[in-house]
Amino acid sequence: MALVCMHASADDAPVTTVQTVTPARGVIARPVHAYGVVAASASNVSTIDLPYIARIEQMRVQAGQAVSRGTPLFVVLADPAAVVAAAQAKSAAQLAKDELARTQSLYEKSLATQSQLATARKAALDAAQALEAQLQLGIGNSSGRKTIVAPHDGVVTQVSAAQGDQVQAGAPVLQLSSETRGDNARPNVTLGVEPSDAAGIRAGDVITVSGLSTALQTAHVSGRITMVGASVDSQSQLVNIGASVPFGQSAFIPGTRVKADIATQSGTHWIVPRSAVLTDAHGDFVYQTGSDNRAHRVNVKTVVEDSDRYGVDGALDATRPLVVVGNYELHDGAQIRMGGASQPAAQTPDQGTSR
Numbered sequence: 521m522a523l524v525c526m527h528a529s530a531d532d533a534p535v536t537t538v539q540t541v542t543p544a545r546g547v548i549a550r551p552v553h554a555y556g557v558v559a560a561s562a563s564n565v566s567t568i569d570l571p572y573i574a575r576i577e578q579m580r581v582q583a584g585q586a587v588s589r590g591t592p593l594f595v596v597l598a599d600p601a602a603v604v605a606a607a608q609a610k611s612a613a614q615l616a617k618d619e620l621a622r623t624q625s626l627y628e629k630s631l632a633t634q635s636q637l638a639t640a641r642k643a644a645l646d647a648a649q650a651l652e653a654q655l656q657l658g659i660g661n662s663s664g665r666k667t668i669v670a671p672h673d674g675v676v677t678q679v680s681a682a683q684g685d686q687v688q689a690g691a692p693v694l695q696l697s698s699e700t701r702g703d704n705a706r707p708n709v710t711l712g713v714e715p716s717d718a719a720g721i722r723a724g725d726v727i728t729v730s731g732l733s734t735a736l737q738t739a740h741v742s743g744r745i746t747m748v749g750a751s752v753d754s755q756s757q758l759v760n761i762g763a764s765v766p767f768g769q770s771a772f773i774p775g776t777r778v779k780a781d782i783a784t785q786s787g788t789h790w791i792v793p794r795s796a797v798l799t800d801a802h803g804d805f806v807y808q809t810g811s812d813n814r815a816h817r818v819n820v821k822t823v824v825e826d827s828d829r830y831g832v833d834g835a836l837d838a839t840r841p842l843v844v845v846g847n848y849e850l851h852d853g854a855q856i857r858m859g860g861a862s863q864p865a866a867q868t869p870d871q872g873t874s875r
Contacts, residue, residue, distance in 0.1 A: 536849050537859035540809060540841030546791045548831035549783035550824050552721060553668075555732075556711030558776040566671060566696045572689050575601035577665070579683045581676050581694070584773065591670045594681075596695065598664030599688025609654040616640075616647035623659060625826075677774055697774060707746045711780055716808060718759035720784045721748050727763045732777045741772065744781065785824050789831035789834050796844045797822060797830050807843040807850050808836065815843060816850040 578820040579597040581587060598606075623640035626632035662767050681687050696709075709729060710776030713721065725745040730738060752761055763780070765772075772778070796806050797820065808814040820834030836842070841858075843850065850856070 522672045527578070534739075535857050536815075536846050537849070537857045538809075538815075538846035539859050541793060543792060543808075543836050543838055543840075545788060545838070547786060547788050548788035548826055549726075550790050550826055552712045552713060552717045552744040552771045552779045552784050554711040554782060556709055556761075556768045556778055558765075558767070558772050558778060559708055559774050565677065566674070567692045567694060568593060568668065568671075568696060569690055569692050570596060570668075570687060574602070574664075574687060575599075576681050576683050576687065576856050578687045579679065579681070581607055581679070582623050582677050583676055585676045587670045587674060587676060587696070589670055589672050593670055593676075593696075595665065595667050596687075599875070600664070601832045603664040604823065606654040613644075613647040613651040616644040620644040637674050662731070662806065664757050668693075676772065678734070690867040705762075706765070707764055709743070709763040709765050709778065709780070711761040712753065712756050712758030713761055713782075715752055715759050717784075718761070720782070721745060721782055723762060723803040724747060726783045727776050727780050728783075728784070729764065729765050729772070729780045731765070731772065732779055736771060736776070736803065737777075739826065741767055785825065785833065789823055789833055790820070790829050790836050792832055792842060793844050794825075794828050794830055796842050796847065797832065798847060804832070806832075806836070807847045808857060809843065810840060813856055814853065815847075815850040815854045815856050816840075826862070 576594055576595040576599050580592050580594055587593070620640040620643070623637050627634070629638045632729045634738065650832070674696045676694055677697045678693075679693075680741050681691075681693045687693060709727075723745050726742060726747055728740055728742050730740050743763050745761060746764045747760075747762030749760040761782075792806065797804050798806070803819060805817050808818055810816055818834055818836055820832040820836070822830050822832050824831035843856070845854075
């Protein structure tokens with residue numbers, strides 16, 4: 521766009537034709553772009569196993585399946601030795617309890633000594649503890665058959681045993697990822713950002729995730745940054761970032777490649793076009809127009825940069841237009857002429873960088 525300098529005043533003072541916008545305050549953030557993958561973190565995965573030897577009678581889920589709390593996962597049949605041990609513990613506890621009651625009765629009739637009563641109490645306590653240990657194994661009924669259900673909502677990420685397999689105590693049967701929200705939110709998206717960008721990212725920053733595939737390019741889900749790495753990854757040479765994003769039952773399943781926009785340094789400032797901000801030895805400044813048709817310098821501090829917009833702080837006047845074209849020809853108090861209608865700053869097209 522051509523700028524025209526005219527000589528219109530009686531004393532031959534130059535008049536510069538300018539274009540302006542209306543300044544406005546608002547929330548602005550510096551975007552950081554990142555790429556990564558949807559993947560439940562280790563702290564967000566539950567390993568489902570058994571504390572006793574058992575055989576998988578039925579496997580009722582498969583990898584990738586979403587389940588709700590209480591959904592049957594698989595049916596097991598405990599090893600006969602484990603079933604016998606549980607039954608023996610139950611009968612031993614009942615026998616010790618009956619023996620303690622008999623010894624207590626005899627003691628009250630002076631037919632048993634205090635030492636015998638103490639021994640009976642110790643035997644009953646030991647038997648009760650042994651039974652409790654068996655109950656914690658959760659073998660279930662006398663047949664040893666039990667249905668294992670999902671402890672929480674989630675997605676089955678891995679199945680390590682098949683129907684008919686004999687599994688050892690503590691061996692993983694399957695893994696279940698979960699989505700945790702609120703203050704206990706954990707990262708379910710891992711991203712890599714340049715080290716220079718990582719310095720401005722903070723836990724709590726808003727992140728918007730979309731897919732790289734054609735089907736997910738228009739899907740946008742927002743979440744929060746939960747973790748910022750403190751070192752550079754030796755392989756990728758990037759800083760790892762973790763985010764918690766509530767994908768729910770969407771197509772963003774673990775393993776999905778994603779891109780993300782992270783809103784860093786978010787705050788409320790004067791939002792002005794990049795072309796409005798100039799710099800000299802005294803710092804950043806802008807020109808605003810007055811009713812006297814002259815340019816007035818206002819010193820500002822640039823806080824946030826977002827593409828063709830700046831977030832600045834300074835003593836701007838919302839009622840006075842802000843010069844965005846022709847400002848590099850001005851000085852404080854210079855005469856000006858409006859060369860176009862004023863418009864809101866948010867609608868101003870990018871005029872180039874003057875700063």
